Amino acid sequence: xxxxxxxxxxxxxxxxxxxxxxxxxxxxxxxxxxxxxxxxxxxxxxxxxxxxxxxxxxxxxxxxxxxxxxxxxxxxxxxxxxxxxxxxxxxxxxxxxxxxxxxxxxxxxxxxxxxxxxxxxxxxxxxxxxxxxxxxxxxxxxxxxxxxxxxxxxxxxxxxxxxxxxxxxxxxxxxxxxxxxxxxxxxxxxxxxxxxxxxxxxxxxxxxxxxxxxxxxxxxxxxxxxxxxxxxxxxxxxxxxxxxxxxxxxxxxxxxxxxxxxxxxxxxxxxxxxxxxxxxxxxxxxxxxxxxxxxxxxxxxxxxxxxxxxxxxxxxxxxxxxxxxxxxxxxxxxxxxxxxxxxxxxxxxxxxxxxxxxxxxxxxxxxxxxxxxxxxxxxxxxxxxxxxxxxxxxxxxxxxxxxxxxxxxxxxxxxxxxxxxxxxxxxxxxxxxxxxxxxxxxxxxxxxxxxxxxxxxxxxxxxxxxxxxxxxxxxxxxxxxxxx
Numbered sequence: 001x002x003x004x005x006x007x008x009x010x011x012x013x014x015x016x017x018x019x020x021x022x023x024x025x026x027x028x029x030x031x032x033x034x035x036x037x038x039x040x041x042x043x044x045x046x047x048x049x050x051x052x053x054x055x056x057x058x059x060x061x062x063x064x065x066x067x068x069x070x071x072x073x074x075x076x077x078x079x080x081x082x083x084x085x086x087x088x089x090x091x092x093x094x095x096x097x098x099x100x101x102x103x104x105x106x107x108x109x110x111x112x113x114x115x116x117x118x119x120x121x122x123x124x125x126x127x128x129x130x131x132x133x134x135x136x137x138x139x140x141x142x143x144x145x146x147x148x149x150x151x152x153x154x155x156x157x158x159x160x161x162x163x164x165x166x167x168x169x170x171x172x173x174x175x176x177x178x179x180x181x182x183x184x185x186x187x188x189x190x191x192x193x194x195x196x197x198x199x200x201x202x203x204x205x206x207x208x209x210x211x212x213x214x215x216x217x218x219x220x221x222x223x224x225x226x227x228x229x230x231x232x233x234x235x236x237x238x239x240x241x242x243x244x245x246x247x248x249x250x251x252x253x254x255x256x257x258x259x260x261x262x263x264x265x266x267x268x269x270x271x272x273x274x275x276x277x278x279x280x281x282x283x284x285x286x287x288x289x290x291x292x293x294x295x296x297x298x299x300x301x302x303x304x305x306x307x308x309x310x311x312x313x314x315x316x317x318x319x320x321x322x323x324x325x326x327x328x329x330x331x332x333x334x335x336x337x338x339x340x341x342x343x344x345x346x347x348x349x350x351x352x353x354x355x356x357x358x359x360x361x362x363x364x365x366x367x368x369x370x371x372x373x374x375x376x377x378x379x380x381x382x383x384x385x386x387x388x389x390x391x392x393x394x395x396x397x398x399x400x401x402x403x404x405x406x407x408x409x410x411x412x413x414x415x416x417x418x419x420x421x422x423x424x425x426x427x428x429x430x431x432x433x434x435x436x437x438x439x440x441x442x443x444x445x446x447x448x449x450x451x452x453x454x455x456x457x458x459x460x461x462x463x464x465x466x467x468x469x470x471x472x473x474x475x476x477x478x479x480x481x482x483x484x
Contacts, residue, residue: 032136033366037072039131040359044074048353048360050104051091053343054081057106059314060379064372065364075356084341085225088114088425095120095350102348103357107157108341109148110420113470115346116151117422122347124155127358136367141412144384147477148344148417157344158365162374162384164411165233165337168287168301169193169294171328173207182210193330197234197263200294200333204270207293217270219292221283227264227435228428229340229418230296234260236416236481237334245475248468250455252431253448261444268439276439281317290322296332298340299382299408306398309377325399329407331414336482339415342384383408417479421470422462430454 030038050066052058058081066077080102082090088111094102095118107115115121128134137145137158144159173179174191183191187202194200204217222230235242240256243249251257268275272286280297287295288305295301304310307324331337345361347354363369367387374381374388375397383389389409395402421427434451438444459467474480 031366031368032131032133033363033368035131035133036359036363036366040069040073040075040356040363043353043356043359046353046356047076047078048103048351048356049078049080049101050106050357050360051080051082051087051102052106053087054083056314056378057380060373060376060381063314064376064379065369069360069363073359075360077360084108091115091120091348092118095348098350100348100350100352103351103353104361105346105348106160106343107346108418109157109159109339109344110341110418110424112148112151112156112344112346113420113473114422114424116156120349121156122349122351122354122358124157124347124358127347127355127362128155131359131362133362133366139367139386141384141386141389141409143339143412143415143479144342147479148339148342152473157346158361159342159384160345160365160370160381161341161343162382162388162408162412163298163342164339164382164408164415165229165296165332166299166302166407166411167193167294167296167330167332168305169328169330170290170323170326172326173293174328179206179210182206193328194294194333195335197237197333201263201267201270204267204294208270211293215290216272216292218267218294219271219275219278219283219286220295220297221278221280222268222276222435222439223279224432224435226279227438228431229338230264231260231431231435232419233332233334233336233338233340233416234264237336241481242419243471245468245472248459248464248471250452250459252455253445253452257448258444261438261448265438265444285319288319288321288323298380299404300380302327302329302404302407303377303397306400306404308398308401312377314378327400329400329404331407331411334482335410336414336416337411339417339479341418342382384412414482415479416482417474417477420474422467423458426458427455430458 050061052061058079061077061079066079070076091105140159144162148159149155149157180191183206194203207217235257238256238260241251244251283295283297284301286292304318305321305323305327307321309315310318345365347357351357367385370385371388371391373379374383375394389405395405430451434447437447
């Protein structure tokens with residue numbers, strides 16, 4: 001009887017062990033990408049949707065990751081293209097309607113508190129643990145990982161785009177001995193990538209006075225949609241704080257804010273005529289055509305200026321670079337670049353295919369898949385994992401790629417978070433309107449007083465205590481303000 005009981009117990013133990021092993025998503029040795037693929041095969045023949053920024057960004061899931069996922073798992077991916085300015089509203093509307101039309105989402109990190117507060121995003125921690133993804137999440141560069149992934153300690157999105165502002169400059173002009181001697185004689189210090197906004201103005205003025213109208217000292221996008229990030233970065237670099245943390249009264253109209261707005265407007269004097277209306281394309285065209293000595297923009301400028309990937313049909317609109325091999329990379333003045341949007345991958349709480357949607361975004365965000373995606377010339381996804389900055393293939397893409405990736409890595413350490421509080425879109429809209437008034441020539445103090453009054457009224461409507469808590473959570477993050 002004892003032998004029979006032992007055999008029976010042994011058989012039960014073996015069966016339980018076998019059951020536990022079979023219940024695991026995949027073998028331990030598999031990568032996070034492989035685990036996602038194997039688990040997703042149970043959903044073969046189904047379709048999931050993902051919301052993606054319209055334009056070049058969407059070519060990633062349309063041309064690369066979507067077809068590859070279907071090939072690996074049998075799951076079709078429907079890409080829903082939405083203009084960036086409409087994404088927040090459409091995600092919220094779909095959630096409130098409860099249609100289940102969206103499964104996976106691209107979310108700008110500054111929206112996450114609002115979307116979580118509305119119940120629109122699925123908590124991802126249970127899936128992260130089930131499919132053993134937590135270790136790979138730790139390999140995301142800390143600025144993105146620690147600031148763009150969680151709300152109230154819970155994971156709602158995977159940081160998936162290393163957006164930040166980079167200063168691009170003409171090495172040939174900066175390293176010219178005649179320019180160096182003349183600049184030092186006039187300003188008393190060496191010509192080099194500007195580390196302060198005063199140096200940016202000095203250098204811009206120097207090159208404009210010498211070369212205009214053939215070449216101007218600088219030029220960059222100035223439209224209202226971009227202007228808010230230019231202000232947010234420079235305001236904090238100069239020591240500004242958005243709110244009084246105790247009263248939640250807006251502080252953007254203090255002497256620092258006024259100084260920044262006046263400085264932004266004064267900078268236009270050494271930029272090409274009409275720069276006030278420039279967007280992304282105008283700034284790109286001017287830099288690649290050799291018409292400006294400096295610009296500040298997102299990482300794709302650096303790749304395209306070097307000629308990387310521009311032969312792809314999708315990039316036929318990008319002007320041919322006349323400055324390949326002549327481009328230097330640096331952090332903007334102050335060394336703490338605005339992260340300026342970026343995207344995190346999330347799952348809609350109203351999705352009817354949550355597990356399949358989760359597995360897709362784990363695979364997209366995984367180390368091996370994301371490394372391929374950030375090197376797609378047309379997709380605009382920028383490096384955000386530690387391995388992206390040191391990958392041998394990426395480092396060999398063009399001669400100056402090591403300097404480019406090193407600059408992005410430094411920016412990933414010091415980058416400043418976009419302001420993220422409740423109903424941030426309304427605060428940003430007030431700031432966008434103020435940029436238009438600034439370029440129209442209105443008094444900077446008057447403009448910012450009006451914005452501060454609008455911000456204070458918004459805070460009162462939302463609730464001072466609620467907004468104070470949201471702001472304290474944001475301001476308590478390591479990259480909300482420059483390190484002291």
